[in-house]
Amino acid sequence: MSNDVNYGTxxxxxxxxxxxxxRLALSLCxxxxxxxxxxxxxxxxxxxxxxxxxxxxxxxxxRNYINPKVRIPSYMFIIATWVTVTDLVxxxxxxxxxxxxxxxxxxxxxxxxxxxxxxxxxxxNKLLPSIVDGAAMGMGFLLALVMLGVFREFLGKxxxxxxxxxxxxxxxxxxxxxxxFFAMGLMMGWLNWIDRKFFGGTxxxxxxx
Amino acid sequence: xxxxxxxxxxxxxxxxxxxGPHVHDTESTAKIMWTVSGALLPATLMSVYYFGxxxxxxxxxxxxxxxxxxxxxxxMLKKPITITDGxxxxxxxxxxxxxxxxxxxxxxxxxxxxxxVITKHLFGGLGFNIFNPALIGRAFVLISFPKLMTTYVEPTxxxxxxxxxxxxxxxxxxxxEGMAKLLEVFHTKAALYQDLFLGNRAGSLGETSVIMLxxxxxxxxxxxxxxxxxPLPFIATVGILSWLFxxxxxxxxxxxxxxxxxxxxxxxxxxxxxxxxxGPSVRSAQVLFGISCGALTVLIRLKGGYPEGVMFAILxxxxxxxxxxxxxxxxxxxxxxxKGVKK
Numbered sequence: 001m002s003n004d005v006n007y008g009t010x011x012x013x014x015x016x017x018x019x020x021x022x023r024l025a026l027s028l029c030x031x032x033x034x035x036x037x038x039x040x041x042x043x044x045x046x047x048x049x050x051x052x053x054x055x056x057x058x059x060x061x062x063r064n065y066i067n068p069k070v071r072i073p074s075y076m077f078i079i080a081t082w083v084t085v086t087d088l089v090x091x092x093x094x095x096x097x098x099x100x101x102x103x104x105x106x107x108x109x110x111x112x113x114x115x116x117x118x119x120x121x122x123x124x125n126k127l128l129p130s131i132v133d134g135a136a137m138g139m140g141f142l143l144a145l146v147m148l149g150v151f152r153e154f155l156g157k158x159x160x161x162x163x164x165x166x167x168x169x170x171x172x173x174x175x176x177x178x179x180x181f182f183a184m185g186l187m188m189g190w191l192n193w194i195d196r197k198f199f200g201g202t203x204x205x206x207x208x209x
Numbered sequence: 210x211x212x213x214x215x216x217x218x219x220x221x222x223x224x225x226x227x228x229g230p231h232v233h234d235t236e237s238t239a240k241i242m243w244t245v246s247g248a249l250l251p252a253t254l255m256s257v258y259y260f261g262x263x264x265x266x267x268x269x270x271x272x273x274x275x276x277x278x279x280x281x282x283x284x285m286l287k288k289p290i291t292i293t294d295g296x297x298x299x300x301x302x303x304x305x306x307x308x309x310x311x312x313x314x315x316x317x318x319x320x321x322x323x324x325x326v327i328t329k330h331l332f333g334g335l336g337f338n339i340f341n342p343a344l345i346g347r348a349f350v351l352i353s354f355p356k357l358m359t360t361y362v363e364p365t366x367x368x369x370x371x372x373x374x375x376x377x378x379x380x381x382x383x384x385x386e387g388m389a390k391l392l393e394v395f396h397t398k399a400a401l402y403q404d405l406f407l408g409n410r411a412g413s414l415g416e417t418s419v420i421m422l423x424x425x426x427x428x429x430x431x432x433x434x435x436x437x438x439x440p441l442p443f444i445a446t447v448g449i450l451s452w453l454f455x456x457x458x459x460x461x462x463x464x465x466x467x468x469x470x471x472x473x474x475x476x477x478x479x480x481x482x483x484x485x486x487x488g489p490s491v492r493s494a495q496v497l498f499g500i501s502c503g504a505l506t507v508l509i510r511l512k513g514g515y516p517e518g519v520m521f522a523i524l525x526x527x528x529x530x531x532x533x534x535x536x537x538x539x540x541x542x543x544x545x546x547x548k549g550v551k552k
Binding site (some may be wrong): 171172173174176178182186189 | 319327331349352353354355
């Protein structure tokens with residue numbers, strides 16, 4: 001919209017202010033499903049990171065040619081295209097991981113965070129800011145998944161990235177879905193507390209899916 | 210301090226404004242909590258008699274860590290510290306009653322922390338928790354430490370015994386090896402019933418002795434701290450359904466008495482499902498709550514992966530308590546007539 005875009009603000013917004021998982025509470029389903037290990041969480045985050053950059057870039061380039069009446073289906077086409085690219089690339093070059101996460105890669109199509117950034121940001125901004133926004137949001141998602149993955153894998157299996165660190169499993173519940181919600185809630189509360197305590201924020205994330 | 214504050218307004222006299230009914234009574238949270246804890250005393254003593262020193266240690270760790278957690282979290286949240294009202298004590302005691310005697314002592318500590326901090330205070334403190342804190346604490350440690358939490362010991366009847374023999378609870382025996390094996394262990398049916406009634410069997414600390422739990426429950430019923438509306442339908446449903454479906458030889462061959470006296474049913478029905486906060490408060494809703502708890506318990510015991518289902522049944526029904534209350538609320542006085550009045 002405006003010419004003077006502040007990239008610093010966009011990046012800060014994506015990673016902290018409107019962190020997709022911890023602040024907007026979007027895409028919680030995959031965030032719980034894949035974060036039983038750091039590795040899966042990280043790769044999922046990378047896939048989303050890539051998809052978000054490409055989708056935001058494409059939508060921004062095409063923003064003047066898309067009829068507003070059919071914009072949502074158009075965005076869906078663009079998202080589906082890039083998710084398919086990601087899916088095929090992962091299937092070709094990372095078979096082991098793909099076997100575990102293939103289902104969730106396809107689900108990126110339905111991630112609320114991807115569509116919402118296309119609608120809220122990329123469709124109104126020029127190419128470069130849109131790509132930065134996609135990268136910042138993707139990075140925020142990636143960091144959230146890695147944080148959850150570290151927390152859950154360490155407590156649930158006593159390992160990190162598949163390498164055994166402790167010789168026991170401190171809290172088995174953490175790698176189960178129940179533990180995912182525990183971890184997510186605790187971390188969300190903790191970040192809200194930090195925000196309120198040190199940055200004067202009002203705290204509070206919304207409900208999502 | 211500097212110069213005296215000018216005309217400090219006097220502490221205003223508290224005028225409590227609330228909607229009816231206005232009942233003034235000598236009851237208080239603290240009195241109820243300590244009385245319920247007192248009602249658990251017979252079962253507590255019995256568990257010490259059966260399991261000895263390990264039981265005392267588990268209870269002490271539970272009580273201390275519950276009360277410390279309560280004080281710490283209230284201090285951190287800058288709320289008034291209310292450990293003397295006994296609610297943390299009761300939660301700790303109930304949690305201890307739900308643990309096997311020989312667990313490593315960090316398990317009660319973790320369970321108490323989850324019960325008090327996560328289940329109770331993160332949801333807003335006493336009166337605002339959705340789930341029964343002691344049961345969530347137990348569910349958390351059961352899922353986290355499945356092996357340790359399902360290793361039960363035989364009652365030793367010696368105070369200093371630290372080398373108790375591990376064995377399966379009657380419900381595990383029934384689930385995995387059938388009634389024949391159960392009778393082999395306990396010799397006759399009468400002996401089985403007798404041991405269940407007195408509590409001479411493997412199990413969690415406080416759940417074993419039916420007679421002592423009933424003694425405490427009778428006291429609470431007499432004091433009208435609890436009513437029959439939840440426990441009775443709960444236990445009756447378990448009895449009826451396990452009699453109908455519990456047998457191997459078809460319908461109506463199950464052993465109702467065994468199912469009613471084993472596991473944590475008596476403890477759960479009288480002391481956990483009757484929690485004021487997490488259960489419904491409308492009478493008819495309470496009956497339905499009890500029946501549903503019973504049905505879920507039998508479903509889990511007979512068909513589920515766990516040998517015992519009382520804990521999960523109560524927790525599941527805790528979610529529905531507000532819904533049951535809303536659905537079965539008695540009509541407001543005067544409202545029904547108002548509908549018919551023509552304007």
